Amino acid sequence: NAGVMQNPRHLVRRRGQEARLRCSPMKGHSHVYWYRQLPEEGLKFMVYLQKENIIDESGMPKERFSAEFPKEGPSILRIQQVVRGDSAAYFCASSPPGTVGKYEQFFGPGTRLTVL
């Protein structure tokens, strides 16, 4: 059973470009979460999605950031007009359907975004 997959693993962008990060949840999982981690800091929640629905985006900056989880295909975290402060590791996690929060989240290997 494949785990959570994220690509690319490393992404380099120049200021002002767009970054697209992809996440394929574990088989059978319908809940996806995105987190950001800065060096030597804890994980910060960004957004929680189910298929075709954004459930909680309270941790995501209001501007330049968006996320989707379409009916078919991976979840996408999109960052427009990237700035140096966006440089971080972005992790995706998934959990099975059912009582929200009851089940542990399983994480992907992350995408390390570097903005030059």
Place this chain on the structure above:
Amino acid sequence: EDQVTQSPEALRLQEGESSSLNCSYTVSGLRGLFWYRQDPGKGPEFLFTLYSAGEEKEKERLKATLTKKESFLHITAPKPEDSATYLCAVRADSNYQLIWGAGTKLIIKP
């Protein structure tokens, strides 16, 4: 405000020297407490979920316990391969988010 504090920030042990990591939390109704292990350059790896005070779970050299205010991750006779950052997170009744501690960096010297 929901909060999670882990201590110590870093811990260096000799191989075989047992110790404990602490995770203190304040939440409005605990839905679950989660322990993860994170190796450099990798995503967090799930270890344990604890749901209620008094609950304990074990896996190899690790044992997690939970009270109404804190959780401990006990490591018995650690080996160098146990070196990692150990993360604690909680979910409260009030929202869907996991609230994370900053982690404890554990180094086991041979």
